[in-house]
Amino acid sequence: MKKTWFIVKRELASYFNSPIAYVFLIIFLLLSGFFTFMMGGFFRSDEASLTRFFVWHPWLYMLLVPAIGMRLWAEERRMGTLELLCTLPLSASQAILGKFFAGWIFLGIALLLTLPMPITVCYLGEPDMGPILTGYIGSFLMSGAYLAISGMTSACTRNQVISFITSVVVCLLLVLVGFPPVTNLLLKWGASSNLVDFAAHLSVMFHFESMQRGVLDLRDVVYFVSLIGFALFSTNIVLKQHRS
Amino acid sequence: MIKANNLFKWYGSKLVVDDVSFQVAKGEVLGFLGPNGAGKSTTMRMLTGFLPMSSGSVEIGGHNLVDEPLKSKSLFGYLPENAPAYADMTVEGFLEFTASMRDLSGEAKRNAVEKAIVTCHLGSVRKQSIDTLSKGYRHRTCFAQAILHDPPILILDEPTDGLDPNQKHEMRELIKRMGQDKAIIVSTHILEEVEAICTRVIIIDQGRLVFNGTPAEMRAKSAEAGGVTIRVQGVQKPELTAVLERIPEAGRPIEVKEVDGALVATIPQQSEKSGLAAKIKAELDRRSWAFDELHTNSGRLDDVFRAITSLDVATNQENN
Numbered sequence: 279m280k281k282t283w284f285i286v287k288r289e290l291a292s293y294f295n296s297p298i299a300y301v302f303l304i305i306f307l308l309l310s311g312f313f314t315f316m317m318g319g320f321f322r323s324d325e326a327s328l329t330r331f332f333v334w335h336p337w338l339y340m341l342l343v344p345a346i347g348m349r350l351w352a353e354e355r356r357m358g359t360l361e362l363l364c365t366l367p368l369s370a371s372q373a374i375l376g377k378f379f380a381g382w383i384f385l386g387i388a389l390l391l392t393l394p395m396p397i398t399v400c401y402l403g404e405p406d407m408g409p410i411l412t413g414y415i416g417s418f419l420m421s422g423a424y425l426a427i428s429g430m431t432s433a434c435t436r437n438q439v440i441s442f443i444t445s446v447v448v449c450l451l452l453v454l455v456g457f458p459p460v461t462n463l464l465l466k467w468g469a470s471s472n473l474v475d476f477a478a479h480l481s482v483m484f485h486f487e488s489m490q491r492g493v494l495d496l497r498d499v500v501y502f503v504s505l506i507g508f509a510l511f512s513t514n515i516v517l518k519q520h521r522s
Numbered sequence: 523m524i525k526a527n528n529l530f531k532w533y534g535s536k537l538v539v540d541d542v543s544f545q546v547a548k549g550e551v552l553g554f555l556g557p558n559g560a561g562k563s564t565t566m567r568m569l570t571g572f573l574p575m576s577s578g579s580v581e582i583g584g585h586n587l588v589d590e591p592l593k594s595k596s597l598f599g600y601l602p603e604n605a606p607a608y609a610d611m612t613v614e615g616f617l618e619f620t621a622s623m624r625d626l627s628g629e630a631k632r633n634a635v636e637k638a639i640v641t642c643h644l645g646s647v648r649k650q651s652i653d654t655l656s657k658g659y660r661h662r663t664c665f666a667q668a669i670l671h672d673p674p675i676l677i678l679d680e681p682t683d684g685l686d687p688n689q690k691h692e693m694r695e696l697i698k699r700m701g702q703d704k705a706i707i708v709s710t711h712i713l714e715e716v717e718a719i720c721t722r723v724i725i726i727d728q729g730r731l732v733f734n735g736t737p738a739e740m741r742a743k744s745a746e747a748g749g750v751t752i753r754v755q756g757v758q759k760p761e762l763t764a765v766l767e768r769i770p771e772a773g774r775p776i777e778v779k780e781v782d783g784a785l786v787a788t789i790p791q792q793s794e795k796s797g798l799a800a801k802i803k804a805e806l807d808r809r810s811w812a813f814d815e816l817h818t819n820s821g822r823l824d825d826v827f828r829a830i831t832s833l834d835v836a837t838n839q840e841n842n
Contacts, residue, residue: 284622288608295610295651358606362667365570365602366623367595518574
């Protein structure tokens, strides 16, 4: 546990030692503001809620989280430090968890920096705090799931570009199978509604949507946590396989 | 301290390490020699647990590497090939990180880091970030990481690579000094290094162990070893050749050359321990021929190295 924490500390320091952290934070805040106010029509909607803010997150994360996740292992492999890490007296799961949590904490920091958004809403009106809180929880869980997936693709390669593109595609799939235009299309093509339903349940959209509405269902939390667990477990296998 | 038992490594259908076994005891510096791509790094990576072996076993300080990875890994320090280090960290930060990973904390950690910085002469760059360091400093930073926790075992993959001659000399002195109470494996393809620091040598070629012995034993395998070289003045070449050829202990071919007005002859020995030098001296003395040089050749490591490793390994690239 202590060693996991040392890895977390080292990783977080390395984010903030490089321009990546600042570029990411600025772009994340700019884009989330842009989508909420310009594309989402926040003011026109005339309601004191953050629906217009959260609804963009699955798409925003799809592009930005792989940018954080792509370096997790590809960078270690390219620099040769993976050899150092693997020969230190620490278990693979400690290393994997440490690197994952560092990235997740960083994404959490990015999310916390959007707090002026709910503060603005509170100033302008009297929003229902429930959906805002569950929206934040859901958004944080979703970023963790995306991060774990990009970490997994990162473990497969030493090339960060390949890692980035693969994880964007995987995340895109996870979004699309639950995106109404796509599910409707599938139904029109004659897919059985059970199958489409099953696919939609696999999508982050489905689980994040209920959280945006203020429902904190244990099933949604379990979904995100198991997605993270699965991706981290696969990372372990990929890392082991890749060395032999 | 280190025990490698019948190590094999397959990459797909290619056999890279083929039944390699050896041991290293405390107080030994084992030189690990071989042409590029012979499987040196692969073997070292299996010893350190970075690469899983296809079959065989490794024992580190009595602990099986596969069954007790953490215990085994805490017993050695490892300098990988090309000395990787986290580029974004400072030298001090990097060493503190590895010290924490080695379960050092507080006072012990500070002392260990301080000592490593002093030993490896990193004082002037301690606050500098690693990506701004020259190759020599980066290499020493990674070396510092390996010796930081004063491990009983050191595994060093080309420790003098990229160092200037002064730094090389210093690194060798350091390894030699530490070799007195540690078990050390040093891979290298610099033969002078083997002479300078190693108490024992193993040579691996195309994945197979082809030699295991002391540097002196390795030298003795040379064709020149045991032969005698003399330098004689005031004698004609045919005359000298005739005398030398009549000595029963002298092997063939006897080589006689004229160098700067004197004759230099190299006489290989017929068989081992024949006392060839004494016989030649007696013959020369009997004729009162003046010689200003007479010595027994000890053989050259590079001859032996060339003789027992094959040349076609240029195409035999090491994987990964």
